[in-house]
Amino acid sequence: MTENKAKGEMHGCIVCGKLYQLYVIYDPTGKYIGSKVMSAGGKEVKHSTRPLVACEKHTDKEIVRAVERVFGKQQGQDE
Numbered sequence: 001m002t003e004n005k006a007k008g009e010m011h012g013c014i015v016c017g018k019l020y021q022l023y024v025i026y027d028p029t030g031k032y033i034g035s036k037v038m039s040a041g042g043k044e045v046k047h048s049t050r051p052l053v054a055c056e057k058h059t060d061k062e063i064v065r066a067v068e069r070v071f072g073k074q075q076g077q078d079e
Helices: 060-071
Strands: 005-012 019-026 032-037 042-044 053-055
Touching (some): 032 042
Antiparallel strands (some): 005 019, 019 032
């Protein structure tokens, strides 16, 4: 397989858990490339190595705290 693969997936908001439909792209080895949120009211969490979504109402600070709570401090984040 030499082409990227796209598929629809359901993911919950990293902050509150509300469900969103995502269109997720993976490379031929299965590595996450990117995603697009198809449901209204959601936004992609940028600079992530996995498909993550958050509600548009959540602030960037809330999202960063939620990602750290779930996955730990991410590489490249400033102190």
